[in-house]
Amino acid sequence: MQISSRFTIALHVLACMDTFKDEYKVTSDFLSASINTNPVIIRKILSQLKKAGLITVARGTGGISPARPLSDITFYDVYEAVDLVENGELFHFHENPNPQCPVGRNIHGLLDEKLRAIQEAMENEMRKYTIDDIRVDMQKLLEREG
Amino acid sequence: MQISSRFTIALHVLACMDTFKDEYKVTSDFLSASINTNPVIIRKILSQLKKAGLITVARGTGGISPARPLSDITFYDVYEAVDLVENGELFHFHENPNPQCPVGRNIHGLLDEKLRAIQEAMENEMRKYTIDDIRVDMQKLLEREG
DNA sequence: TGTGCTGTAATTGCAATGATTACATTGAGA
DNA sequence: TCTCAATGTAATCATTGCAATTACAGCACA
Numbered sequence: 001m002q003i004s005s006r007f008t009i010a011l012h013v014l015a016c017m018d019t020f021k022d023e024y025k026v027t028s029d030f031l032s033a034s035i036n037t038n039p040v041i042i043r044k045i046l047s048q049l050k051k052a053g054l055i056t057v058a059r060g061t062g063g064i065s066p067a068r069p070l071s072d073i074t075f076y077d078v079y080e081a082v083d084l085v086e087n088g089e090l091f092h093f094h095e096n097p098n099p100q101c102p103v104g105r106n107i108h109g110l111l112d113e114k115l116r117a118i119q120e121a122m123e124n125e126m127r128k129y130t131i132d133d134i135r136v137d138m139q140k141l142l143e144r145e146g
Numbered sequence: 147m148q149i150s151s152r153f154t155i156a157l158h159v160l161a162c163m164d165t166f167k168d169e170y171k172v173t174s175d176f177l178s179a180s181i182n183t184n185p186v187i188i189r190k191i192l193s194q195l196k197k198a199g200l201i202t203v204a205r206g207t208g209g210i211s212p213a214r215p216l217s218d219i220t221f222y223d224v225y226e227a228v229d230l231v232e233n234g235e236l237f238h239f240h241e242n243p244n245p246q247c248p249v250g251r252n253i254h255g256l257l258d259e260k261l262r263a264i265q266e267a268m269e270n271e272m273r274k275y276t277i278d279d280i281r282v283d284m285q286k287l288l289e290r291e292g
Numbered sequence: 293t294g295t296g297c298t299g300t301a302a303t304t305g306c307a308a309t310g311a312t313t314a315c316a317t318t319g320a321g322a
Numbered sequence: 323t324c325t326c327a328a329t330g331t332a333a334t335c336a337t338t339g340c341a342a343t344t345a346c347a348g349c350a351c352a
Binding site: 004005006037038040041058059060061062 | 308313318319320
């Protein structure tokens with residue numbers, strides 16, 4: 001099972017938002033051209049990023065901009081905004097194990113702590129990277145491209 | 147997006163395999179009763195665990211047993227056996243970003259390293275836990291239950 | 293040889309994703 | 323105030339993956 005492309009699309013969106021902020025109005029149509037997908041998909045993602053307080057979207061006139069410093073938007077914030085399942089559980093437990101069975105009635109509680117540690121390891125690593133890191137890397141790359 | 151229940155089911159299977167090894171023949175029917183799912187689902191998972199070299203399955207006579215020491219079967223081994231997508235990429239990249247766009251043509255390479263680090267953080271944490279840890283915890287728990 | 297179990301194909305229901313069309317709403321600028 | 327580009331959102335559709343289920347062939351031991 002993979003984490004949906006909404007996550008990498010959202011990172012792409014935020015990279016564009018910074019890169020083109022002085023040259024273009026960054027709209028869902030503009031973004032969908034760079035990402036090569038449908039504008040409605042983008043608008044859905046923009047809506048999620050807005051709801052999470054990461055960007056502002058200009059209704060009517062169009063275009064997006066960051067709602068807080070790029071160094072204060074981590075990969076985890078983005079992941080949480082667009083891809084988090086209900087109650088934030090990464091691992092899916094099979095429902096209704098048999099309570100008559102000693103393993104069945106204990107397995108969930110027994111695994112919980114370890115699974116949470118695994119999920120947290122991933123999420124903590126996500127918190128290390130910010131959109132500002134992308135900005136810096138992108139700037140370097142584009143300078144090298146000339 | 148969640149990691150499929152095959153992973154937690156597989157851990158449940160391996161816990162049962164040890165807990166009941168002396169009392170019962172651990173068959174797909176026996177397991178499906180504890181897990182409360184369909185025997186065919188279990189057989190599919192057993193087949194994946196067998197293919198990964200974690201267990202042996204007795205054809206004809208029935209029942210499963212570990213193919214190597216429980217302390218040598220990590221959560222990652224199980225995850226890899228039952229839930230890994232092709233080429234092992236946790237994150238799904240949107241296909242065909244626009245190569246005309248400076249962000250579009252660079253975003254994949256630019257994110258790759260960070261996404262790999264995130265995935266590895268999760269996988270490395272998975273490698274810390276083994277089926278033997280489950281055995282020990284389960285034993286303690288069952289003693290306390292009396 | 294009979295019996296119990298595995299291996300596996302085929303089908304179904306369901307949910308999530310992504311693509312697309314359509315249209316009401318918004319708000320800045322002419 | 324009207325225009326128009328853009329957002330917000332509903333509705334539909336195709337595709338995919340998961341899980342459940344039925345069915346049956348193959349296997350090994352008693």
